[in-house]
Structures are given as structure tokens and as C-alpha cells.
Amino acid sequence: MSFLSTVFLKRGDSGEKVVAELCDAIEPVDIIDWATHWLPARDQCLNILQAANAPPEAYPQSAHWNWMDKTRSMQGLLALQGLSIRCEGRTQGLMRIDLASEQCQLESQRSQPMVYVDYIEIAPWNWIGPYFNPPRFRWAGQILLRAAVEISLDQAFKGRIGLHSLPQASSFYRRCGLTDCGPDPNYPRNLPYFEATPEQAMAFLNQGGSK
């Protein structure tokens, strides 16, 4: 059975705080939302970019992700966990984490256990960019990343988290205070690798905003 906790998102236009639900699972309702609402909204965004002759770097780099496959592949596995955030009857963000397969790479905590963030994505109507309308909600990404830190604490990993970032998202993880370890030569497309120490994780949890 999944567990829900109350969190707050911020409305993109008015700045008003809105009650949302953080769920410690990705449930069928989230996959239905992804298929019936995220995909058409994503296509709409891609059409806007195409019509505006936007440069390739303006295209969301996670646009091809298939959450149905990502969720199916973790069924029954203890090492993998999904999380979702819902607000006003829609899934606003999704994340998949791995509790066992990856170990820390930073010298100060090499080989220590951590929560590895496999995938994290927000709904297309929450995307930020010069070609899009103001996001419907902000903070979904931060809340999910905070949840990864909380799970790391709960698992006695002391808040350590790690992830490979899409280049577009690197500035977000730097703002969250994670160490930018640079391009990882052992990872497909040499994606940059980010990692948080226990101190960085605590500082991130204590940041303002979505807390």
C-alpha cells in the first residue's frame, strides 16, 4: 500500500501555494495521466518549438522518456522505487530511484551506499522556457529530489544521493547544492554526474521554497 504525504507546490502565474500529495509509489493513475495528459501536452510543446524554429538545445531532453516502460521494469524489485507528486487531480512529477545498484563516487564517501536517482521528470505544463507559457506549478522537481534525500536518511544512507543529469538540468542540481563531478566517461553520452554528501543533503533540505 502506498503512503501519501502533504506537500506544497507554487502556482506559476500567481505564486500562490497549493496543497499537493507526494506518493511513495508510481501508481496506475499516474501512468494513465502520463499517457492521456502528459503525452499530448508534450506534443503541443514540441509543436510550439518546431513552429518557432527553436534551436535543438531548446527541446526538452527528457521528451522521449516512457514512464510506462520505466514503471513496468521495476515491478516487484526491492531495489527500485517510484514516487509521484499529484496536485489538482493530475500527476505533476515522477521519479524513479535505485536503492542498491549504485555507490558513491566522491572521494570523501567513495563506495558508501546512496539513493541513486534514475529518472526524474515534471509534467510538460510545468516546463520552464522562453517558448512556453508560465509553468502551471513550480517546485515539483525540488520536492521529488527532497524525497530522495529523505529516503536516503530513512535507509541510513545519511542523505547521500547521486544522479546523472541531462545537460539541460545541470544548473538545477547545482542550485540544489549537489557536487558537479563533471562528465562521466563510463556513462552513455558522458552525462554529467552529481552527488550530495550528508552535509550537502542537509543544506538542501534546509533550503527555503518548497519546504
Place this chain on the structure above:
Amino acid sequence: MLTKKTMTLNLTDAEMQVLEDLCAKKDLSKTAVLRQALRLYQLVDVRLEKGDKLVVENDTTKEKAELMMLS
């Protein structure tokens, strides 16, 4: 919250020593080490059942070796 169940685990001295060494090395409790072990064992078992092979690679020499899992 998930409900948790308690069990008694009987280990030999050697097994307990390995568990304690891992706890010290990974800075984890015995329960946390065993949870990690279970997660990894399941992950590997599922992949092997699908027909995948378990291969370890030396990061420096790039030498690869296949691990045989005996069920």
C-alpha cells in the same frame, strides 16, 4: 507506513564477522546491510532468470570476468 516484521538470524562466527565488517565499511546497521544484500540478490536473480550474465569489470585494466551464481 510499511509494517515491519522481526526474525531471528543464526549466523556462524565467520558470517557474523563478515556482516560486522560490512557494517563498519558501509557505515550501516546490520539490518541495513541485510536489506541491501536482499535488494541486490533479487536484482541479480531476476536478471539471471531472464538469461542475462553477471560480469564484473576491472575499472583500470578493463578485464572482465563472468560470475557464476549457484542457486
